[in-house]
Amino acid sequence: MTVSTKEGRFQAMVLPHLDSAFNLARWLTRSHQDAEDVVQEAYLRAFKFFDSFHGEDGRAWLLGIVRNTFYTWYQQNKTQAQNVQFEEELHSVQLEDAAVTQYDNSNPEALLIQEDSQRLLQQALEALSVEFREVVVMRELEDLSYKQIAGIVGIPIGTVMSRLARGRKELAGILSLTNRES
Amino acid sequence: MDHKKIIELLPAYLDQELGISDAIAVEHHLSGCPECQHEYAEQSGVSALLKQDAPYFKAPAYLAQRIKMALPQDRPHPSRRDTWNFNWLNAGAVMVTLLAVAWSGGLYLTLPSAQERLMEDLVSSHVRSLQVDHLSDVASTDRHTVKPWFNGKLDFSPPVIDLAPQGFPLVGGRLDYLDGRTVAVLIYRHNQHPINLYVWPSTDRDAAPKAQAHQGYHLMRWTVGGMGYWAVSDLAANELGLFVGEFMADTLKKTSPSK
Numbered sequence: 378m379t380v381s382t383k384e385g386r387f388q389a390m391v392l393p394h395l396d397s398a399f400n401l402a403r404w405l406t407r408s409h410q411d412a413e414d415v416v417q418e419a420y421l422r423a424f425k426f427f428d429s430f431h432g433e434d435g436r437a438w439l440l441g442i443v444r445n446t447f448y449t450w451y452q453q454n455k456t457q458a459q460n461v462q463f464e465e466e467l468h469s470v471q472l473e474d475a476a477v478t479q480y481d482n483s484n485p486e487a488l489l490i491q492e493d494s495q496r497l498l499q500q501a502l503e504a505l506s507v508e509f510r511e512v513v514v515m516r517e518l519e520d521l522s523y524k525q526i527a528g529i530v531g532i533p534i535g536t537v538m539s540r541l542a543r544g545r546k547e548l549a550g551i552l553s554l555t556n557r558e559s
Numbered sequence: 560m561d562h563k564k565i566i567e568l569l570p571a572y573l574d575q576e577l578g579i580s581d582a583i584a585v586e587h588h589l590s591g592c593p594e595c596q597h598e599y600a601e602q603s604g605v606s607a608l609l610k611q612d613a614p615y616f617k618a619p620a621y622l623a624q625r626i627k628m629a630l631p632q633d634r635p636h637p638s639r640r641d642t643w644n645f646n647w648l649n650a651g652a653v654m655v656t657l658l659a660v661a662w663s664g665g666l667y668l669t670l671p672s673a674q675e676r677l678m679e680d681l682v683s684s685h686v687r688s689l690q691v692d693h694l695s696d697v698a699s700t701d702r703h704t705v706k707p708w709f710n711g712k713l714d715f716s717p718p719v720i721d722l723a724p725q726g727f728p729l730v731g732g733r734l735d736y737l738d739g740r741t742v743a744v745l746i747y748r749h750n751q752h753p754i755n756l757y758v759w760p761s762t763d764r765d766a767a768p769k770a771q772a773h774q775g776y777h778l779m780r781w782t783v784g785g786m787g788y789w790a791v792s793d794l795a796a797n798e799l800g801l802f803v804g805e806f807m808a809d810t811l812k813k814t815s816p817s818k
Binding site for chain 2: 384392395396398399400403404409412413416417420421424494495498499502513516517518522523538539541542545546548549552
């Protein structure tokens with residue numbers, strides 16, 4: 378099959394980035410099910426607008442669409458109030474967990490097993506507000522450059538840098554809080 | 560650059576996003592500024608932790624298929640190709656299932672076919688015994704003659720019963736080779752019709768007589784007390800059934816503890 382057809386080019390340039398798309402959508406929606414729906418919708422949109430894509434960076438282009446799809450979905454499905462409440466719940470759950478760890482862990486030198494570390498990290502990152510969460514995920518997990526992130530989010534590179542700094546700082550705060558308690 | 564500017568640039572320095580001159584400037588300032596060192600350590604610590612331990616959610620395998628199927632279907636050539644790919648997968652699954660069913664069905668069918676073979680052998684043996692006038696190795700109507708004759712010729716002792724009073728006189732015994740082993744054959748007669756009764760040990764559970772027919776001969780088989788019996792005759796099915804009934808009644812009477 379030649380890559381001259383729209384379908385062929387789409388399969389070659391966009392479909393291989395499914396994992397990236399899903400990972401970003403999963404971190405944005407914080408739900409496996411919602412991530413699947415967002416990614417599928419994003420791919421349909423991407424296919425629709427594929428004729429207007431002439432760039433090289435299929436992944437960044439796709440992630441931009443995933444992100445836009447997420448925000449559309451987010452506005453349709455969630456009110457801001459519900460979301461804030463959700464984030465607060467996450468915070469309190471996480472602190473309770475940390476308190477439990479404190480009593481369970483009779484040996485102060487015992488290291489958190491990796492699973493615990495992953496769980497705490499996931500909770501901390503999910504507790505971050507979405508504007509910081511998305512740049513942190515794109516930088517640390519997708520290994521995108523500031524320029525790529527700036528293009529996807531539609532903000533200046535300087536803003537990418539400051540949001541990243543802020544996101545990391547908040548995460549450090551949450552994590553050191555749990556570490557101190559455990 | 561002042562301290563405030565440097566501390567802003569720390570993430571970019573950490574992520575190696577700075578140009579060479581800026582990077583040198585940050586590095587220079589960092590070596591002498593505890594606050595920036597602390598900030599840098601915190602940022603790089605979180606960054607390293609995330610890279611190492613934050614879960615990366617890969618797309619589930621079915622999602623790609625789901626997306627391909629959801630894409631507009633009015634595409635010309637490639638869509639058909641996709642559909643075919645998918646159908647081949649289905650066809651493969653169906654094929655595997657069919658093969659499995661056929662194979663397991665074959666397992667069932669081998670059982671009757673083995674019995675069919677045995678039935679054929681029994682009828683052949685029956686016919687041969689009549690053709691070559693080799694019905695009996697030991698011709699006797701006396702079961703006390705027939706039964707000892709089997710001694711030393713078989714590794715089991717077949718029940719030998721005379722059913723003359725019931726109209727099925729014993730006329731002799733014979734050895735035959737069936738189903739991969741030597742078997743005892745008791746010969747009875749009923750109105751000049753010979754009945755070959757094949758007997759050999761069986762591990763099957765006791766089973767009631769079951770009538771079968773093969774090439775115009777009637778056969779009945781049953782299992783009692785670790786012995787398998789096959790009766791073969793050109794008698795009518797109901798008469799053969801009568802014989803089998805008498806024979807069974809007698810063996811059960813003989814083996815019953817009350818006697």
